[in-house]
Amino acid sequence: MGKPTGFMEYQRQGNPSQSPLERIKHYNEFHPRLSREDRRRQGARCMECGVPFCQSGAVLNGMVSGCPLHNLIPEWNDLVYTGNFSHALERLLKTNNFPEFTGRVCPALCEAACTCGLHGDPVTVKDNELGIIEDAWTRGLVSPRPPRSRTGKRVAVVGSGPAGLACADQLNRRGHSVTVFEREDRPGGLLMYGIPNMKLEKNIVQRRLDKMTAEGVEFRTGVDVGKGMSAQELTAQFDAVVLCCGATQPRDLSVPGRDLDGVWFAVDFLKETTRSLLSHQLAPGTYPSAQDKQVVIVGGGDTGNDCVGTCIRHGCASVTQLEMMPKAPDRRTEQNPWPEWPRVCKTDYGQEESIALFGHDPRVYETTVSRLLGDQEGKLTAVETVRLGPDHQPIAGTEEVLECQLLLIAAGFLGAQAYVPQAFGVELTPRSTMVTQEGSYATGIPGVFAAGDGRRGQSLVVWAIREGREAARDVDQYLMGYTNL
Known part of the structure; x- marks a missing residue:
């Protein structure tokens, strides 16, 4: 661990916030980040518990406690404290494709489960996460890394929200050729159009989309699968299809x-x-x-x-x-x-x-x-x-x-809009979520998978990323007979 007495020596210090009457004058983010030295002190507060509830993602009394992505929080908190931000980035990206998103919009299930929060203030896990990734972007450590070889397999991802992007990112890293279809004029799903600019500026989303494009992911906007493009066209052109169309049917x-x-x-x-x-x-x-x-x-x-x-x-x-x-x-x-x-x-x-x-x-x-x-x-x-x-x-x-x-x-939302799953013959639950096989993201239709809010129901960005990552593993297994994702 970093500093054994850090949680006693340093008080919790979150990212500062612009005053309400000032920030309502604009649509920009209003949480400037701490200096690197202040961030190191916040990393020092982590005790690297023997049982790190922060990364558990366990269901307690009907609600999740800890990170659903099982982020290696004590590890990168320790690396933040020692000033080793480059290694902290490696550990962070091992479990989370888009920490710049979760570091801004996640409600921090990790902090609610932090042991320091039992008798005091929890560690600033979410702010530390954002500090690591933004430090990396600033220093040029996040750059396009296309796969060295391609498998020859083609995958279509329907929907470019956090689940679709995570799934596409994983499959592209594996070497599959991925095309993401989005019905709006810009990719990003709820990251682009559902979350206001004040919480997530759109240049942050575009920055990640540009990186994925440079790595070989193709984005096709203005394509409404199930209406403008038929399911038959998609399944004929691709070896697998992943439906990540979200829970967009409002109550x-x-x-x-x-x-x-x-x-x-x-x-x-x-x-x-x-x-x-x-x-x-x-x-x-x-x-x-x-x-x-x-x-x-x-x-x-x-x-x-x-x-x-x-x-x-x-x-x-x-x-x-x-x-x-x-x-x-x-x-x-x-x-x-x-x-x-x-x-x-x-x-x-x-x-x-x-x-x-x-x-x-x-x-x-x-x-x-x-x-x-x-x-x-x-x-x-x-x-x-x-x-x-x-x-x-x-x-x-x-x-x-x-x-x-x-x-x-x-x-709130009821579930997926029915026309997309119905176009593929995918069964819906009474809650309008897509049915997949037990313990899997595969639907009852060969080669068609589902992930994200459209499968799980209305949830958090962090859950959508987890769903996208796990669905990518199932797709890879289906295409290759094994998976190393």
């Missing part, structure tokens, strides 16, 4: 007035904002603007929070975020001990910005929308909300009308 609101003008699915709202930011510098009329509007967001998760932060940057007049569940406790309860994932109230960047700008938390708990109200032109003017009881049933007499000109539905 809807079934309430009177749903068809009024001014109602958007959150994912579409965020996507069009990013598209306009990249292509039109947010020119008026190129995206659904929240400027001067009273906004209501249905959903209390990460996507809802992203909508809060985005609407504030648009210049909204107000923002309210409705959550069906009661407010979580501020601290762990006895029924939620370490190293379980902490079921506590998290105030994220969007909510912090709302508090700073409007003077209050935007969240309203145990509440949902009962109906939408509009004017004679069919435009949304207000929403009626209702309180929910312990059984999630509406409580009569608690209705309240909120003025609203923009309603964003951020109620």
Whole structure:
């Protein structure tokens, strides 16, 4: 281990954050990184535990604790402390294809399981991870490394989100010729269009895409497999197909007035904002603007929070975020001990910005929308909300009308859009996720595999990367009869 007394000598110091009232003036990332010397001190806090829960990825009480990728966290924390960033990079890339993504957007399951967090503050694992990879990019240590030879096998990956990219990256390293198909105008999936620029600047995504292209991965955008291109065309041209099309079917609101003008699915709202930011510098009329509007967001998760932060940057007049569940406790309860994932109230960047700008938390708990109200032109003017009881049933007499000109539905996702798996004959579960064989990523159709949220259900970027890596191993085994992935 690095410094045996490091966790006692040094306090946790995360990457600093620009103040809410300053960062809402732009769409850039707002967490400048620590100096190398400060980062070394943070690495010194890692105790290299005999049982490193941080890298376990174990399911405890129904939720995952520790890193699903089983990152070698104590090893590279020690290397950070000793200043050996080059070797830390090697250990980091052994398990994670894209630490520059997870180091920005992962909720840090590793830190929730850190032993230092049992009686104090956990190690800054996520920030250390980001520090290692960004140091490497800055020093030119991350460069294209095409495979020395090719196997002659061709693989199609449908979808260019984190699962598709991880799968393509692994298979390309093995020497297979990989083509990634993406229906949008840019590759990257939710990394490009689902996660706002403030959390993940798109030049960071493009930097990785450029590296993969230089290594031989082909990206074909504007191709909607299952509609614009048939499954038969794909299976005829490629030796294997991997469906990484995500869980992109959003949950809807079934309430009177749903068809009024001014109602958007959150994912579409965020996507069009990013598209306009990249292509039109947010020119008026190129995206659904929240400027001067009273906004209501249905959903209390990460996507809802992203909508809060985005609407504030648009210049909204107000923002309210409705959550069906009661407010979580501020601290762990006895029924939620370490190293379980902490079921506590998290105030994220969007909510912090709302508090700073409007003077209050935007969240309203145990509440949902009962109906939408509009004017004679069919435009949304207000929403009626209702309180929910312990059984999630509406409580009569608690209705309240909120003025609203923009309603964003951020109620999660049901699973894959059916037309892609159906085109290949892949079976779907009742949750609209793709069925694969037990212990495998192979579907019931020979040569067709599935990975990511479309197979697992809505989840985290770190899980998508793991799914993509493991699916690549199954594909390699199928193509070659053995695998060294």
